[in-house]
Amino acid sequence: MWRHDTWVKPYLKQYKFLLATVLILGVLTTFCGGALMFTSGYTIDKSATHPYNILMIYPAILMTRAFGIGRPVFKYVERLKSHNWVLRVTSQLRTRLYQTVEQDAAFFNEKYQTGNILGLLSEDIAHLQNLYLRTVFPTVVGILLCLIMVIGIGYFDVWFGLLILLLLAIEVLVAPLVSVAIEAARRQKQKNLKNQLYISLTDNILGANDWILSGRKNDFKQATQQTVAQLNTSKNFSKHFRWQRDFYLQAVLGIIFILLLVFTNICFTTSAERANYVASFVLALAPVGETIIPISQGFEEYPTYKDSVIRLNQLHPTPMKLPPQRHLQPQDFTTLQLKHLQFEYNADAPILIKDFQQTIHRGEKLALIGPSGTGKTTLLQLINGDLAPQQGQVLLNDINVLALQEERQKLFAFLNQQPFLFNTSIINNVRLGNENKTDDQVKAAIQAVKMQDLIAALPKGYDTSVQEAGRRFSGGEQQRLALARILLQDAPIVLLDEPTVGLDPITENDLLQTIFQVLADKTIIWVTHHLQGIKNVDRVIFLNQGQIEMQGQPQELYRTNEHFRELYKMDQGFKLN
Structure with missing residues (x-):
């Protein structure tokens, strides 16, 4: 020993x-x-x-x-x-x-x-x-x-x-x-x-x-x-x-x-x-x-x-061997390519992602749906470079994402199920998205996510403490503050990992409308179990056992795919126009 x-x-x-x-x-x-x-x-x-x-x-x-x-x-x-x-x-x-x-x-x-x-x-x-x-x-x-x-x-x-x-x-x-x-x-x-x-x-x-x-x-x-x-x-x-x-x-x-x-x-x-x-x-x-x-x-x-x-x-996680690092300015990003991705956590585990391919252009909105355990969140981790695939590549403008890890904060923003809010003021929590922003810019981001009226009613306004883990605010309000962080970060690619889980349908729909409104110019990859708000995306991909079972525009899938139509009706979402 x-x-x-x-x-x-x-x-x-x-x-x-x-x-x-x-x-x-x-x-x-x-x-x-x-x-x-x-x-x-x-x-x-x-x-x-x-x-x-x-x-x-x-x-x-x-x-x-x-x-x-x-x-x-x-x-x-x-x-x-x-x-x-x-x-x-x-x-x-x-x-x-x-x-x-x-x-x-x-x-x-x-x-x-x-x-x-x-x-x-x-x-x-x-x-x-x-x-x-x-x-x-x-x-x-x-x-x-x-x-x-x-x-x-x-x-x-x-x-x-x-x-x-x-x-x-x-x-x-x-x-x-x-x-x-x-x-x-x-x-x-x-x-x-x-x-x-x-x-x-x-x-x-x-x-x-x-x-x-x-x-x-x-x-x-x-x-x-x-x-x-x-x-x-x-x-x-x-x-x-x-x-x-x-x-x-x-x-x-x-x-x-x-x-x-x-x-x-x-x-x-x-x-x-x-x-x-x-x-x-x-x-x-x-x-x-x-x-x-x-x-x-x-x-x-x-x-x-x-x-x-x-x-x-015995703690020996396999260190990820990164290639020589390159640079890509956020404004120069145009295309995200997922080329023949295959991933498994270890040799004894089943293959989670199998020969996944997709090309996503700047400004496109993509939804990933499917049963739990089919690799949706893993796919997000592959996209931003947290994980390296056993086969295939994730490319941004033909540059391997693993060669852009020093630029990752500028290129990717992430909103998950439970964004963490620190026990400090509202303005400090939002400024974490970009610490170089002024108070006016932070307040503008908060206003964009429709939180200004609520904050104005608080005794200390923007200096109000969010309390431990943000418990002063509801789940939907916490997500809006985290969304304001993303606006300050201003990364071209936004990864959403079921940000509306646990919210009631009305709050969920309202938050989704805000997300897609304020991130209209961003490339969005959205992992979700619910089909509410699905009309806001350009493409839907249904994953099952690591492979694409169906994909296409949500309106087209609703008209032509019986399985998708049943899923949508079961989810009791709003009417798809």
């Missing part, structure tokens, strides 16, 4: 100096804690012998103050540096994960559910963050401290040093390995249950309206209760195991204390002066326990970290 890892090792190397600083500060923190206890013990013992001069213990008092100040200072700086290191790394990991997903969104939509992607973002990256904070840092610092302590004790007695080494090995090696062996399966089960919850909760929340409309509110509440109960039960077992393990670790630490007390009494009581160090050596060990006991908890979570590293390293 670690040999081919690209999600952990590179960042250990990239920030190695900051990492070394963190580890040194961690060692110094515990060293100062031990030294503080050592000098305090010496000061107490020495004071108990009634020295004839305060100067006899004054150096120890100064050192006690120094180590007392040094411990919290080193601890504070270590926390700052360690969290700075971890936040730097995890911010890069999250950016990288986003870029990995964004590079091949279609791949991830096919392979992962939304809840799974949320699990990747929130769980796996967080686990890598904890890998550093809970396992890597404490383990390295703990081992270094144990080595320092064993070497120090071995200086006085080699055999006693080896005995302490054996007991410390139980703390930093045996107990962590036992924790991994016992907790591995349980932690994996907890992680799987959490991923299941992410998927279930995401699906349930996205379909919350359907749960409510079907009168199944109680079923909605109970949908995840069993999984939550299993997760809580497993966590309780883990909590009980940790309590037992920490108790035994404290017991072993207590044995070390007793042995060290016996050893110092044997070796340091030959004179009154040396006896002052008995309590010092024993007390110096106390802060070490705070460092080495958490190592076991970090190790017990290792299987979870390992699974996260494996999952992240």
Whole structure:
């Protein structure tokens, strides 16, 4: 796993100096804690012998103050540096994960559910963050401290040093390995249950309206209760195991204390002066326990970290190899050609688009209809270059669209089922279409989509916040604001992916009239399930199993094609003139 890892090792190397600083500060923190206890013990013992001069213990008092100040200072700086290191790394990991997903969104939509992607973002990256904070840092610092302590004790007695080494090995090696062996399966089960919850909760929340409309509110509440109960039960077992393990670790630490007390009494009581160090050596060990006991908890979570590293390293979307980029000015666009397109998501999936051909001239309006899963949205992704066909080409003025990806924002505008509105003002949301436009130009676009009267009635007018996800406005109003963005963008080709889904028939018809009115000079490719508004297009293509089943002008198809006429009547649209 670690040999081919690209999600952990590179960042250990990239920030190695900051990492070394963190580890040194961690060692110094515990060293100062031990030294503080050592000098305090010496000061107490020495004071108990009634020295004839305060100067006899004054150096120890100064050192006690120094180590007392040094411990919290080193601890504070270590926390700052360690969290700075971890936040730097995890911010890069999250950016990288986003870029990995964004590079091949279609791949991830096919392979992962939304809840799974949320699990990747929130769980796996967080686990890598904890890998550093809970396992890597404490383990390295703990081992270094144990080595320092064993070497120090071995200086006085080699055999006693080896005995302490054996007991410390139980703390930093045996107990962590036992924790991994016992907790591995349980932690994996907890992680799987959490991923299941992410998927279930995401699906349930996205379909919350359907749960409510079907009168199944109680079923909605109970949908995840069993999984939550299993997760809580497993966590309780883990909590009980940790309590037992920490108790035994404290017991072993207590044995070390007793042995060290016996050893110092044997070796340091030959004179009154040396006896002052008995309590010092024993007390110096106390802060070490705070460092080495958490190592076991970090190790017990290792299987979870390992699974996260494996999952992240398995993210290998096929990068799209783009040809050398060319330039095409929007005003120069004349023809869009789809030449013998064939597309499939992977070798095991059926062919979605089969030998699709079409030529669309500037200003033409084309509607794509057909059953769900026939490749209509995929065709839009092929047209704007999100996907590359296995065979065939998409050409703009005889230039492959894959060679125009740097120009894509200038050439293509997109309006889908749920355009996203940010929690900022109306004017800022619309200006996203073209940030170089003036306020007057933005307002003109809003006026063109017939939103000016509604906005004028709002308390703050164009500066009114649309609220989170645009919830201040209805679905039709959100689509109109998104349409105003498209007007500002002023791209020659507009791709519509069922923009009226979920709207009532009157709102749908009104919005479609506005769309085709304000985009009259644009080339429109419209994916739809409804035939309402179909009279606004020049051609209709009916897709079925990736192939064209029928095509032609809507009025002509209505007169000559029985299947189209039945579809139109079933859809209960307005009369086709």
